[in-house]
């Protein structure tokens with residue numbers, strides 16, 4: 046087990062991307078409330094002014110676009126100048142693209158990878174030298190239930206989250222000997238502005254029976270079908286504090302149900318085709 050607690054008597058230093066809204070903002074608030082210092086990154090940071098007033102001197106609101114490597118490096122430098130260390134990196138900034146795989150344009154597909162995957166890499170490249178230097182730290186990788194499954198309409202969003210999951214498994218093994226922990230955060234649908242920030246693909250009628258059906262069912266969900274972002278943030282904080290965090294933190298009852306079904310289906314396929322699988326050995 047890795048002990049990622051900062052030296053005794055000091056509060057943790059956080060670097061949270063997408064800290065201005067939704068799950069990220071609630072995480073920023075939860076960390077500030079427990080006495081930590083937080084650098085919150087977003088393109089627009091006005092939404093953090095109230096937290097700056099409530100927690101004077103402990104919030105660093107940094108305007109940066111995660112797609113811009115230099116801007117991210119600048120934000121990390123400001124954070125270490127102010128806090129002296131970074132204990133927790135929350136790679137949380139992201140947005141969704143909705144539409145069938147074929148419906149999404151090349152530009153839309155590349156744009157969502159730019160933020161959700163290459164933005165994550167920009168943050169990792171900028172923060173890991175700090176964490177490696179400390180020989181401690183916890184990286185929270187913003188995934189989703191769509192990091193392990195993908196219903197119609199979320200293929201490209203899921204592709205970005207699967208990419209984050211793939212890199213994070215390797216990253217975790219690479220960083221473990223250096224005292225750094227990696228946790229993938231996998232929320233189910235959560236009541237944040239995420240759905241109103243979705244990019245939509247143009248529609249092709251042939252996908253109405255699948256993609257639009259999913260879209261309609263999402264649109265008709267009652268409020269109680271969504272996770273509470275305050276509870277999600279608290280659950281993430283609890284995992285950070287636990288001393289023994291999971292590789293994957295599923296958030297929400299629906300996440301547990303859907304992930305269990307997806308994993309069971311995968312195992313069933315592996316079992317059903319095991320003879321063929323083994324049959325190709327030389």
Ligand SMILES: NC(=O)c1ccc[n+]([C@@H]2O[C@H](COP(=O)([O-])OP(=O)(O)OC[C@H]3O[C@@H](n4cnc5c(N)ncnc54)[C@H](OP(=O)(O)O)[C@@H]3O)[C@@H](O)[C@H]2O)c1
Nearest residue numbers: 063065066067068088089110111138139189234235237239
């Ligand atoms: N809500 C859900 O149902 C749900 C479910 C599973 C996973 N997630 C994941 O949870 C994470 C947070 O989403 P949320 O629900 O809290 O959505 P949200 O309320 O829309 O928040 C997204 C945050 O990311 C920031 N952001 C977006 N693009 C950025 C960029 N290029 N550079 C810097 N910051 C950027 C936004 O601020 P600016 O626009 O000011 O930059 C905002 O602070 C995302 O990775 C999302 O995929 C959400």
